[in-house]
Amino acid sequence: HPEVGGDLVRVVVSEEEIRSRLGELAARIDEDYAGKELLLVGVLKGAAFVMSDLMRRLTLDVSMDWMAVSSYGASTQSSGVVRILKDLDADITDRHVLIVEDIIDSGLTLSWLVDNLYSRGPASIEIATLLRKPEAVKVEVDVKYLGFDIPNEFVVGYGLDYAERYRQLPYVAVLAPHVYGG
Ligand code: PRP
Ligand code: MN
Numbered sequence: 001h002p003e004v005g006g007d008l009v010r011v012v013v014s015e016e017e018i019r020s021r022l023g024e025l026a027a028r029i030d031e032d033y034a035g036k037e038l039l040l041v042g043v044l045k046g047a048a049f050v051m052s053d054l055m056r057r058l059t060l061d062v063s064m065d066w067m068a069v070s071s072y073g074a075s076t077q078s079s080g081v082v083r084i085l086k087d088l089d090a091d092i093t094d095r096h097v098l099i100v101e102d103i104i105d106s107g108l109t110l111s112w113l114v115d116n117l118y119s120r121g122p123a124s125i126e127i128a129t130l131l132r133k134p135e136a137v138k139v140e141v142d143v144k145y146l147g148f149d150i151p152n153e154f155v156v157g158y159g160l161d162y163a164e165r166y167r168q169l170p171y172v173a174v175l176a177p178h179v180y181g182g
């Protein structure tokens, strides 16, 4: 299986750092939404791991839903135009919505998603993301719950993939250039 020294260069965020930080974020979310019903909206597929681990730390009245989206445009450069592949099951009108993501890279996916969900008339809408790459951001998105800012390197693990591989790693690591021909 993939390991540092093979496919991976180094660990950027360890399993323990993720566990500890998600606990802190969950405590803040519990406090901020006390007495309210919260809907977590995950973005398939990368957010599956954050969703699973974050949700289990919450004591709130909380439920989850999922969206699947796809970016149009050239493969290397996202156009910011997004297509819905799977929409929410839930009607979010007047509901408190917290979008859960694994990473904000350019910010194009989330800025589009926030606009789209906002137009449906939720009571509130906020973002929780485990990772953000400040040097890669093209569109600023307002993140309320942030795990870690990381350098602008090709990372995989804890939901993040390269060609659908490496999602199952319990940590976030830099992918070795030889794997993707870099
Ligand atoms: C990745 C990641 C975020 C998005 C961030 O998803 O999981 O959802 O890209 O990129 P952006 O900030 O530049 O928009 P991807 O499209 O690879 O799908 P996946 O979650 O199924 O891997
Ligand atoms: Mn994703």
Ligand code: MG
Binding pocket: 046, 160, 161
């Ligand atoms: Mg991906």
